[in-house]
Amino acid sequence: MKMRRSERIVAITKILVDKPYRLFSLNHFAEKFNVAKSTVSEDLAIIKRVFAAENMGKIETLSGAAGGVRFIPDKADYDIKKTIKYFCQQLSDAERILPGGFLYMTDLIFSPELIMEVGKIFATKFADLDVDYIITIETKGIPIALATARAMNLPVISVRKDNRVTEGSVVSINYVTGSSKKIETMSLSRRALQVGSKVIIIDDFMKAGGTAKGMLDLMKEFQTEVLDIGVLMETSEPENKLVSDYTSLITLERVDEKNQEVVARPSDWVI
Amino acid sequence: MKMRRSERIVAITKILVDKPYRLFSLNHFAEKFNVAKSTVSEDLAIIKRVFAAENMGKIETLSGAAGGVRFIPDKADYDIKKTIKYFCQQLSDAERILPGGFLYMTDLIFSPELIMEVGKIFATKFADLDVDYIITIETKGIPIALATARAMNLPVISVRKDNRVTEGSVVSINYVTGSSKKIETMSLSRRALQVGSKVIIIDDFMKAGGTAKGMLDLMKEFQTEVLDIGVLMETSEPENKLVSDYTSLITLERVDEKNQEVVARPSDWVI
Numbered sequence: 001m002k003m004r005r006s007e008r009i010v011a012i013t014k015i016l017v018d019k020p021y022r023l024f025s026l027n028h029f030a031e032k033f034n035v036a037k038s039t040v041s042e043d044l045a046i047i048k049r050v051f052a053a054e055n056m057g058k059i060e061t062l063s064g065a066a067g068g069v070r071f072i073p074d075k076a077d078y079d080i081k082k083t084i085k086y087f088c089q090q091l092s093d094a095e096r097i098l099p100g101g102f103l104y105m106t107d108l109i110f111s112p113e114l115i116m117e118v119g120k121i122f123a124t125k126f127a128d129l130d131v132d133y134i135i136t137i138e139t140k141g142i143p144i145a146l147a148t149a150r151a152m153n154l155p156v157i158s159v160r161k162d163n164r165v166t167e168g169s170v171v172s173i174n175y176v177t178g179s180s181k182k183i184e185t186m187s188l189s190r191r192a193l194q195v196g197s198k199v200i201i202i203d204d205f206m207k208a209g210g211t212a213k214g215m216l217d218l219m220k221e222f223q224t225e226v227l228d229i230g231v232l233m234e235t236s237e238p239e240n241k242l243v244s245d246y247t248s249l250i251t252l253e254r255v256d257e258k259n260q261e262v263v264a265r266p267s268d269w270v271i
Numbered sequence: 272m273k274m275r276r277s278e279r280i281v282a283i284t285k286i287l288v289d290k291p292y293r294l295f296s297l298n299h300f301a302e303k304f305n306v307a308k309s310t311v312s313e314d315l316a317i318i319k320r321v322f323a324a325e326n327m328g329k330i331e332t333l334s335g336a337a338g339g340v341r342f343i344p345d346k347a348d349y350d351i352k353k354t355i356k357y358f359c360q361q362l363s364d365a366e367r368i369l370p371g372g373f374l375y376m377t378d379l380i381f382s383p384e385l386i387m388e389v390g391k392i393f394a395t396k397f398a399d400l401d402v403d404y405i406i407t408i409e410t411k412g413i414p415i416a417l418a419t420a421r422a423m424n425l426p427v428i429s430v431r432k433d434n435r436v437t438e439g440s441v442v443s444i445n446y447v448t449g450s451s452k453k454i455e456t457m458s459l460s461r462r463a464l465q466v467g468s469k470v471i472i473i474d475d476f477m478k479a480g481g482t483a484k485g486m487l488d489l490m491k492e493f494q495t496e497v498l499d500i501g502v503l504m505e506t507s508e509p510e511n512k513l514v515s516d517y518t519s520l521i522t523l524e525r526v527d528e529k530n531q532e533v534v535a536r537p538s539d540w541v542i
Contacts, residue, residue: 007276009319013284019384098439110429112421113290133470139409146414150383158381168369
């Protein structure tokens with residue numbers, strides 16, 4: 001159908017938002033809606049203004065032959081704080097305490113709406129990096145990695161804790177979990193990752209950092225550069241982790257089984 | 272800012288699309304944009320018309336006191352076929368054949384953009400069901416379940432193949448894998464699921480249906496009603512599966528290791 005401006009910008013908004021980071025040429029829209037490129041530019045100016053005013057992410061126009069327009073789902077600072085505070089509030093519930101002082105958080109990690117917002121936070125933090133893949137390790141890292149990858153338009157690679165026939169030939173390494181000092185194995189299909197790639201590691205939880213350290217070692221086997229590590233939650237103890245460069249959103253101060261108390265707060269950079 | 276119509280409908284489109292199935296009252300938008308409800312109705316009529324004309328999903332307005340407007344990411348038939356055919360085409364690549372006649376598909380399942388479309392297909396198929404949770408089993412079911420749940424605004428529950436302390440007390444069952452006749456264990460945290468819930472099971476692959484059968488048995492332990500089972504890919508052999516009611520998107524006819532040939536086709540209902 002031949003559209004009016006108000007109709008066209010509905011369609012363009014939907015197309016851009018559906019595929020974050022995907023670059024669309026102005027010609028693409030000019031042809032699709034049978035209008036001049038200058039008309040598309042005017043449409044985009046309106047969308048851009050609204051997204052900026054309403055903190056809905058960024059509409060970025062790149063000029064030149066390889067140019068076009070794309071949606072970057074950046075979250076504003078206040079919105080990042082709001083999401084993380086909400087998450088902390090949900091976590092700080094004595095009902096979540098499990099025997100042994102563990103904290104039940106599976107339900108939150110598997111809430112698509114909440115975890116999509118967490119993914120946008122990591123995407124905002126890592127927006128300036130030139131990344132090829134998001135790497136995670138099963139199981140609870142997967143939703144967070146998918147949400148981050150969705151917001152950055154990247155593929156996810158999931159490292160396994162076992163070794164399945166459906167992965168083909170794999171590279172396995174043994175690693176020592178930082179806190180319980182157990183020896184575990186992680187493996188990744190040889191074909192999963194191109195040698196020389198740049199990756200970000202995403203995981204749900206870091207205590208001593210043994211798993212993250214293992215993943216760094218595994219990435220070395222693939223001659224892969226790890227640009228950053230994002231974890232949803234770290235524990236404040238031990239203070240010195242086995243890896244030094246990482247970004248956490250939440251810091252778990254304590255889970256007090258006896259007094260039935262959980263203290264989870266936004267990590268320092270969030271405040 | 273006080274917005275003009277063309278600006279307002281950009282913002283409303285973004286808000287609706289960001290949260291599929293979430294019901295927003297007309298008052299919500301009237302207050303947010305400081306306009307009359309009748310003006311919001313006119314805005315929504317434009318958005319609705321464009322979404323219908325461009326097959327971008329459905330804008331549904333519900334009247335009455337509990338009424339409002341919501342975005343339902345239904346995929347049109349032609350679009351469902353297109354996505355499934357694309358998936359089949361990607362799968363039918365001899366490079367994907369692994370020793371033992373297995374097929375490598377992890378990269379496709381972990382491609383957020385592609386798997387979001389698969390999720391929308393399941394959401395379209397199951398749109399009329401009154402569902403509380405999407406249930407899956409680690410690992411490769413998770414991305415598909417998350418994408419489906421995201422499109423339906425539901426939480427995901429992931430059944431584990433091991434038994435972790437961070438899940439609290441669990442219900443475990445043993446099940447026999449349908450094809451290799453191995454005894455495996457699956458477990459689910461007691462607190463994951465409310466007794467009496469209605470669920471849809473989503474998984475990546477079904478051969479004989481042993482895993483799906485196991486999940487049905489596990490759901491019985493939680494007195495949960497399974498409304499349907501969605502699997503991304505089933506094998507054509509064995510024809511009789513251990514479960515009878517399920518919906519697959521792709522049927523794998525054969526993986527011929529010797530002649531290096533893969534035949535994957537859209538399942539019968541898709542054509």
